[in-house]
Amino acid sequence: MNLYEALRMAANGLLANRTRSALTMLGILIGVTAVILLVAVGNGASVQINNQVQSLGANVIYVYPANARGSGGVSQGFGTAQSLTQADVDALNTRQQDPDVVAAIPIAQSGGQITYGNQNYFAPTTGTTPAFPQVRNYQVAEGSFFTDDDVTARHRVVVLGQTVVDNLFGGTDPIGQTIKISRQSFRVIGVFAQKGGSGLGSQDNVVVAPITAVWAYLTGARGKVISQIVASASSAGTVTQAETEITTILLNRHQISDPTQADFQLQSQQDILNQATSIATALTLVLGAIAGISLVVGGIGIMNIMLVTVTERTREIGIRKAIGARRRDILVQFLIEAMVLSGLGGALGIALGALLAMEAPKIPAIASSSFPTPVVSPTSVVLAFCVSVAIGLFFGIYPANRAARLHPIEALRYE
């Protein structure tokens, strides 16, 4: 018996009971739709997180004072929040012991009310050095970034992110205007291009000034605090080497021999990415597993209906055996029937799931939320189809085997 004949027989059997076949198929269809849709949502979340983390700047390594992250404990003692110094930054920038570090910049954060004319707005002010755009992957859209001279001379100049410009200036060209940060006047010399991204803190809600000016006019009594050092490795592949080099330099400079006692901590963009990716992967797995349960339920539905079918068609099985069908022929016939049910249900489920995944972002309520755009991966489509056919095979074996083992005489006598 060839495949064409087997398929023809299966189609005949299924068409004999259209309603029942359709309802059985529905079980698998819903299961596969759920798998495709939920895995697409999980993938979408993964892509979204990835994009956000990437937009923070690739190859970036953050160096924090140890107790600033709350992990150092009391033994670190007073003043460890200031364990990072400008001298550390300079050492990292010499590039003799750290060939894989392209640039390192100090960061001093200050909050404060920003006013322009009668407009006011709140944004964190970041004090840093001229390598900031390079390290943090910002483009200057208008004007220019400040220079080493501005840093040396503590010039009160700022470069603004797009969100800040929108909130303070409306239509006015901000370049050359003077704004006030915590009542201190600063002149706007540049505007960053929009970076986009949301969720992990907008990249466009920034005010950047020379670190010396921030120290002198904004951080006040706290003195010359460096809250973190941001370094960029030459490429994504050299991040690990760069981290090792930074650790060695800082341990030497801080005269700490035991790395576990380090008064600083490193975190790379890769670490954040890895964490985020593992969370997203777990999310996708959990969603897929929940949906997978409904697939199993659908499979049990197939087994149930196939058992009913085999009983109903006992006489037909007897006839087929009498005219020469072997066990294998009967087995294959009912297996193919089960697999056509589940495979067709699976294919329709994939189509429906993909359609829903594509159409869902067009629903206004979903479009306006930060709900991730579902991404249907080809892998999940192929996998879902194979799994649904496999479910037909698995749950069809028992009924088909029962049919194949019927004794022809008893089957022929069955009323």
Added chain:
Amino acid sequence: MITLEGVTKTYRMGRIEVPALQGIDLYIGRGDFVAIMGASGSGKSTLMNIIGCLDVPTSGRYILDDTDVARLADDQLARIRNKKIGFVFQSYNLIPRTTALHNVEMPLIYAGEGGRSARAREALVSVGLADRVNHQPTELSGGQQQRAAIARALVTNPAILLADEPTGNLDTNSSVEIMRLLTRLNAEQSRTIVLITHEQDIARFASRVVELRDGRIVRDERSAA
């Protein structure tokens, strides 16, 4: 071509052994038209199942075309049924929701043979159903269904046509038609036909009558006609 030697069949019902056949010796030659008669419980259905290779004897030998089929496994029996035996049942036993043509093709499908459609059509023509080829069983009369079943039995060109009460569900006219058809197949194509019946009128069409009682052959004679 069919030789049964000391064939017995014992059914086991719980602890009790029920003997259905108690030593059957029977030879049926090519072109024979044999009617096997007997009251219900005489063992004729059991004998038909064994001759039709649907069942195997408990002891004894059954040689069909030089093959001892008494000890074959299920799938080998299925092969023999497919190639050498054509069944005609009392209740026609066509597969529902399937056209006459496809029903007749079925044995060829299991045989894996080619030219199925043409051969099935030819068989249907030979039983006078040329104009009912694409009808489903429910669209055919009893007599037509039985003729389709005969076409299905003939399509593989089997050694024996085994007809089990083929007229049991038919009215007198259709019964006579079916019996004439079988007689014609026997006469014109030298088909070996084994007919199981309990009706004297039907058995009269055969050229040899074998009567069973309590699992033994009690009469075996050729009719004068």
